Amino acid sequence: MKSQRFQYKRLGLLLALSTGLSCVSLGLPLQRALANGWILYQEGNLQPLVGTHTFAGTAGQTVAIALRTDGFSGAVVLIAPNGDEVARNEYYGRTSGPMIVTTLPTSGAYKILAQSPYGQAGTYTVNVRIATAYDLAFSRGVQLNQEGDYAGAIAAFNEAIRADPQSPEAYVELGNLLYDDARRLKPEEARSIVSAYERAAAAYERQGNQEMAQMLRDLIVVVQAEVSPIPSGAFPGGGVR
Structure with missing residues (x-):
């Protein structure tokens, strides 16, 4: 019962992590967006189903499009200049909002559809940038995880961490994968998971996101409890909690 209870608690934390990152603050100044070298940064208000944005793309560019x-839950769709759908995404890992990382097939005016697939309304941001080494590795990790190649996904998230040690999302995804892959946590496995979550928490703190940092530290407690179970009889009346 204890293991099941901790699993439920961990699931709730993971859901909170996912929700927390999908609802990030939208107050990013335009100056910072330009300093980051983004091709596009705009804000909108979905009322209630779709917002449309365009940008000029060049054949062969590999871009990252983030919503x-x-x-509320969103989805992002990329439409080519000829009207064909290039890619769409509604789920991008457990710690990120919808994102597309793709190579543009042709030059011209591309259309981005910011969608609310469940009929919800609200504010949002969409940005387009040239994909970084981190974006490429993280995207590959998400794809491999969805395909069931967990070893490949772990390697990809480690590559993303090497590319950008300051970004917390890859640490979280790596910790989640290591946890999911462990049937019974051994001390050395737990150390790897805890290390990933601790680094993610520290990265969120540097970003000023104390809420996410605390959620991860709560998750660390759950992982450590799985490794060091409370013995039967530790509480009045016997049993475990």
């Missing part, structure tokens, strides 16, 4: 919503 961040304020309190």
Whole structure:
């Protein structure tokens, strides 16, 4: 019962992590967006189903298109200049909002659809940037995880961490994968998971996101409890909690 209870608690924390990152603050100044070298940064308000944005793309460019919503589930769709759908995404790992990482097939005006697939309304941001080494590795990790190649996904998230040690999302995804892959946590496995979560928490603190940092530290407690179970009889009346 204890293991099952901790599993439920961990699931709740993971859901909170996912929700927390999908509802990030939308107050990023335009100056910072330009300093980051983003091709596009715009804000919108979905009322209630779709917002449309365009940008000029060049054949062969590999871009990262990110949608961040304020309190609702979203999806992002990329439409080529000829009207064909290039890619769409509604789920991008457990710690990120919808994101597309793809190579543009042709030059011209591309259309981005910011969608609210469940009929919800609210504010959002969408940005387009040239994909970084981190974006490419993280995207590959998400794809491999969805395909069931957990060893490949772990390697990809480690590659993302090497590319950008300051970004917390890859640490979280790596910790989640290691946890999911462990049937029974051994001390050395737990150390790897805890290390990933601790680094993610520290990265969130540097970003000023204390809530996410605390959620991860709560998750660390759950992982450590799985490794060091409370013995039967530790509480009045016997049994475990």
